[in-house]
Amino acid sequence: MTRRPAPYAVAVGGAIAITAAIGVVTAIGRISGLSAFYLLLVLWLGARWGRGPAVAGSISAFALYDFFFVPPVGTLTVRGPAELLELVVLLAVALVTSQLAASQRRAQATAEALAKDSRALYELATSMLRSQDVTAALGMVAESADRLKGVSRFAVVGMVSGQLVFLAGKQLSADEMSQAQWSYANGKAVGVAIKDGVVVPLKLHGVPTQMAYLPLAGGVAALRVDANNSEPGDLRTVAALIGLADLLLDRRRAVLETERARGFEASDRLKAAILSSLSHELKSPIAALRAGLTALTAPRAGLEPEQRELLTDMDRQAARLDRMVGDMLALSRLEAGVELDREPHAFADIVGGSLRGLRSQMAGHDVALRIPDDLPPVEVDELQAGRVVSNLVENALEWAPATGAIEIGAVAREGRLEAWVENEGPEIAPEDLDRVFDTFWTRRARGTGLGLAISKRVVEAHGGTIRAENRRRGPRFTFTLPLAGVTAGRAHADKSTDK
Amino acid sequence: MLVVDDEVEMQRALRAGLSYHDFDVRAVGTGTAAVREAAGWKPDVILLDLGLPGMDGFATLRALRPMTRAVVIVVSVMPGEKDKVRALDAGADDYVVKPFGTEELVARIRAVLRRQADVPSGEPVIRAGDLEIDLARRLVSVGGQAVRLTPTEYELLRYLALHAGKPVTHTTLLRQVWGDYAVGDKYNTRYVVAQIRKKLGDDPANPRYIVNEPGVGYRLEA
Numbered sequence: 001m002t003r004r005p006a007p008y009a010v011a012v013g014g015a016i017a018i019t020a021a022i023g024v025v026t027a028i029g030r031i032s033g034l035s036a037f038y039l040l041l042v043l044w045l046g047a048r049w050g051r052g053p054a055v056a057g058s059i060s061a062f063a064l065y066d067f068f069f070v071p072p073v074g075t076l077t078v079r080g081p082a083e084l085l086e087l088v089v090l091l092a093v094a095l096v097t098s099q100l101a102a103s104q105r106r107a108q109a110t111a112e113a114l115a116k117d118s119r120a121l122y123e124l125a126t127s128m129l130r131s132q133d134v135t136a137a138l139g140m141v142a143e144s145a146d147r148l149k150g151v152s153r154f155a156v157v158g159m160v161s162g163q164l165v166f167l168a169g170k171q172l173s174a175d176e177m178s179q180a181q182w183s184y185a186n187g188k189a190v191g192v193a194i195k196d197g198v199v200v201p202l203k204l205h206g207v208p209t210q211m212a213y214l215p216l217a218g219g220v221a222a223l224r225v226d227a228n229n230s231e232p233g234d235l236r237t238v239a240a241l242i243g244l245a246d247l248l249l250d251r252r253r254a255v256l257e258t259e260r261a262r263g264f265e266a267s268d269r270l271k272a273a274i275l276s277s278l279s280h281e282l283k284s285p286i287a288a289l290r291a292g293l294t295a296l297t298a299p300r301a302g303l304e305p306e307q308r309e310l311l312t313d314m315d316r317q318a319a320r321l322d323r324m325v326g327d328m329l330a331l332s333r334l335e336a337g338v339e340l341d342r343e344p345h346a347f348a349d350i351v352g353g354s355l356r357g358l359r360s361q362m363a364g365h366d367v368a369l370r371i372p373d374d375l376p377p378v379e380v381d382e383l384q385a386g387r388v389v390s391n392l393v394e395n396a397l398e399w400a401p402a403t404g405a406i407e408i409g410a411v412a413r414e415g416r417l418e419a420w421v422e423n424e425g426p427e428i429a430p431e432d433l434d435r436v437f438d439t440f441w442t443r444r445a446r447g448t449g450l451g452l453a454i455s456k457r458v459v460e461a462h463g464g465t466i467r468a469e470n471r472r473r474g475p476r477f478t479f480t481l482p483l484a485g486v487t488a489g490r491a492h493a494d495k496s497t498d499k
Numbered sequence: 500m501l502v503v504d505d506e507v508e509m510q511r512a513l514r515a516g517l518s519y520h521d522f523d524v525r526a527v528g529t530g531t532a533a534v535r536e537a538a539g540w541k542p543d544v545i546l547l548d549l550g551l552p553g554m555d556g557f558a559t560l561r562a563l564r565p566m567t568r569a570v571v572i573v574v575s576v577m578p579g580e581k582d583k584v585r586a587l588d589a590g591a592d593d594y595v596v597k598p599f600g601t602e603e604l605v606a607r608i609r610a611v612l613r614r615q616a617d618v619p620s621g622e623p624v625i626r627a628g629d630l631e632i633d634l635a636r637r638l639v640s641v642g643g644q645a646v647r648l649t650p651t652e653y654e655l656l657r658y659l660a661l662h663a664g665k666p667v668t669h670t671t672l673l674r675q676v677w678g679d680y681a682v683g684d685k686y687n688t689r690y691v692v693a694q695i696r697k698k699l700g701d702d703p704a705n706p707r708y709i710v711n712e713p714g715v716g717y718r719l720e721a
Contacts, residue, residue: 276577279576279577280550280576280577283576283597283598284506284509284576284597286598287509287576287597287598287599288506288508288509288512289598290598290599290600291509291512291513291516291598291599291600291601292508292511292512292515292516294516294600294601294602295512295513295515295516295517295519295601296515296516297601297602298516298519298520298601299519300519300520301515301519315600318598319598319600322598343685343686344686344689345689346689346693346703348702348703348704349689349693349703349704349711350711350713351703351704352702352703352704352705352706352710352711353710353711353712353713354713355704355705356710356711367705369702369704369705371704373697382713382714383580383713383714386713408704
């Protein structure tokens, strides 16, 4: 501002200089239209210094020209509309140019400010991305926001297991935290909006709200906008900063999720290791027991028949203990949450595998299979599904009369496989129909009480259901398994490789 | 016959039980001792526990396989099918899950030995019940009735027949029948086995010829 007089001096001086030049030229020979040089001066003044100097230049130019060249020379009289027009033209040029120049200067100033802001944001974003610590990076964002005159408070809070916690910036009061919580839970901004990349403070009943809240990916940005002190670009910068905070919160959430998954994985590995070592510890003694007992039952061992019988009984008990331990370990595995290895399988194939393992127990029983040839494949974990079939068939063998028939059947119904195992044994009391699937519930001392409980867990892990009912012939266990959806296409593809 | 198990009680019980069934049994407790015995004493059968201290069962199996033609039966308390597959792919002839009774073990050993005796006879026709596979003429018949198989189906059946009685893993079948690129897609073997069974008139739920080894692969009943 203090340098303002100099442009006015240049304006007046310029007008005088041009007047002198015109005077010299006119002395040599009469040339019309020289007054256009004044226009150049006024244009230049308007572009360089704006309205004031340009107007000053116009008036001086008009006065000087009128005084020295317009007859009567030596007087400042305005005669006729032509002369007046000249003054008006000069003034108009002065005003228009200065206006244009001024708006251009303003645009340039804004561009420079924006460039400065973007540079600062860019530097912030780069250092943020380099930083491993997301909370520290959020701190940087908050500091940058704090430096802005248009923002009097800024804070970022983030979600941690369903609870908002303070992460960076100026501490929030309990009330403010609950407002932030509300904003996050409802996904609604309070007191502020972001429009076209600029933060716009909203007025509530004509009064600007105290704190404003913006819900983000994994938290909330809380800020108070001070519109009176705001410098141009502040509201744009703070919007960009909020965008950065959003990215950081998102990244923080991803980091937390990865850590959690890693934790689960580690605990799964631990569980598997414990179960596997437990299995070894429990089964090894039984293995030695059975190997020893059965070694002695060989005729060559030279024992008396009743001694052999006694050993055979003992081995049977050892085998039962082995089954019990096996069932308990299987149940623990299921409860620890096994991963199912699901693939398309023919249900008949699964039944075949299961029945093979039960061949000695099945001797003497009439096992009827009602499994249609055209049954679509099931999408299951082969071993687990086989366990269900084995358990149900074992259960049926246990209850069927010595030579009683057992039926194993399956149909495809409503997009699922429905399979059943039925025997001719005594019916299950109606109040027990649900309880048979409870852990350790058994109708007889012989069973482990785990087979049906395991079956239920396996079936449910596949998204199926299992139930017991009394049919005319005897009890029937029915369960469902998911059918494979993609098999038709794949079977076709395999066929084509068969040429 | 060589028993490799780190538990003395198990060693003692197996030595007694197997000798009552006319086996000449020696027992060792470590993989290194097993390798030494296999080189010096040359047993016909090695019963190898996978859970050995130090050099574990798999490492022992890998060390044994190139140096002996003995039948290797793997024994484990782990019911994990991955271990069975790994052991079979590493060259084991069969596996038995602990605990087992002596009779059952003896039956398994005899079956493997019988099978091994059959193989080098150079017999061009393999029989399983009324199923006949003529390797020289590439002909398959059931009860004298010829069965037409596609080349892939024939190759798979041939491979199972050459290893009749032995569980063959999906991985091995895929590699032998389709080549290395196919390894991993067990659906291929399942699909082809289903086709073969259909042509042989075999019921998958109660198979006479090709038996499903859940989680492992298939076995042609010897």
